[in-house]
Amino acid sequence: MTRPSSDPTGDAGNFVRERIADDVAAGRHGGRVVTRFPPEPNGYLHIGHSRAILLNFEMAREFGGRCHLRFDDTNPAAEESRFVEAILADVRWLGCDWGEHLYYTSDYFEPLYGYAEELIGKGLAYVCDLSSEQIREHQGTLTEPGRPSPFRERPIAENLELFRNMRAGAYAPGARVLRAKIDMASSVLPMRDPILYRIVAQPHHRTGDAWPIYPMYDFAHPLSDAIEGITHSLCTLEFQDHRPLYDWLIEHCSVPHRPEQTEFPRLNLSHTVMSKRWLRRLVDEGHVSGWDDPRMPTLSGLRRRGVPAAAIRNFNAALGLTRRNLTVELARLEHAIREELNRSAPRRMAVLRPLRVVIENFPEDETLEFDAVNNPEDPAAGTRKLPFSRVLYIERDDFLEDPPKKFYRLAPGREVRLRYACLLRCESVVKDASGEIVELRCTWDPESRGGNAPDGRKVGATLHWVSAVHAHPAEVRLYETLFSAEDPMRQAAAEGREQSDYLNPASLTVLHDCRVEPSLADVVAGTALQFERLGYFAADPDTKPGTPIFNRTVTLRDEWAKLQRRG
């Protein structure tokens, strides 16, 4: 089996791939491979889902099969069509193509109902009148067996009649359920007469009020897989206990095909959460601007932040796939993002916190133009012109009146290079009444046009800059992790505290007074760029023509920041 070319390490394993290869070699399922990604449309997809999406689509691609996209919409109380739309867009964005194979579990409500009647007819399912609480009481515990429902031995004909009445809408929610008749003493809890159908009085996003009863996941999923001819039903580890039930249903219903379930671990990322419940709370309580807030681990959030889909694909491929639970360090994702953007993002000049520089020996009305390389990693990206004049802005962080050791940037009397422009010396500092530095008086070396002096003298640093009169104002949004804790859910549980206790108050910083080079005035939303020496940024959808807004996707690796952190 050849590995995907996107796998940068080449040795990250994947036990699912091995298993499928075995099946194909042994001719199981007629040698076919059909997978499916089955999201519930009750929220947005997050990076954890990307693992499942890419695994399913990639396995189908590698083995010449196909992958279905199936919305698992069996709970109308939770699901909405706006989530369907968002999920479709996110899966497509990741580069996955389901072709004609877009399905909904709700497409199968009729055949599923038929399978339920079949089970009743075989004496393998019964209508139970116990309340929710009573069912729980009869359920037993981890160590004690359950007790049979008093309705367990109901005659087949009566079960059939009651179930048909359920379908006809004759009963109130909670009044009755359909249960499989399996084994109340099983050590596998999902086998203790699991509920197959319940009554729900909620309109469904696709079937409206057509159905008063809805199948449970455990019932609908294996049978939907069978209906679609799925060969490899890949799901997460917590469903391992459900596999006996999955197999039981396939065994006892007259299905056209026998799919098999294989479980793999969920992907966890440090400094964030993958729980839809937690993510929903962040949205509902206004801690973020929405499901697509650039701080969210959702695919929509990552996309808005500027993360390329290729980075997410490479990130997953490099991770490999074993049966062990995993929590991947955020640094690993950031690495994949930088790797991708380094090769693809055009470089631009942007000053986030402007400090005014006046070049005393440069004429008032003159403008020079210097050539700047668009992407040193990609010669084909060409060059552009940068205007240069007497008054410039540089980054406030790039000047220190009293520089410590290892600060190589500008200081009084010191010379640095302005990227692509010239050498610049700081002659004096101008302060306002409160003592704050408001301006630097500098001189340039006219012989150093382009950046090098004829005498070959060296400088300690190269700074980014923009020309004051030519630069365009912009807003820049800086992001840090949404949570300060490495594993906020675990920590909250351990310490008995709230989600909000672990939010990072510095997760968003908005800079309103930035200056960007003129070529960025009409940047198109979604454009990914590197601001030289600062990081990778992407134009936000809030950007309007002439008023650019940028999101910082990720910083550049920063040796100076690291030294400062170390103290």
Add this chain to the structure above:
RNA sequence: UGGGGCGUCGUCUAAUGGUAGGACAGCGGCCUUUGGAGCCGUGUGUGGAGGUUCGAAUCCUCCCGCCCCAGCCA
């Protein structure tokens, strides 16, 4: 506690009875018109104890630890 699953550097992952290797992170250095990128160097990591074997991360036994299951959610 009954059942299911899993234990290899800080993190992720190779080695499928034969030299414990890679990536990320960290640390040190080289190079540099991005303190970017790139390059070089840097590790007593097989949960523990026994056993089998010429040889064990790998096979066996026991122990320890972690994750999941008691929704009319998926």
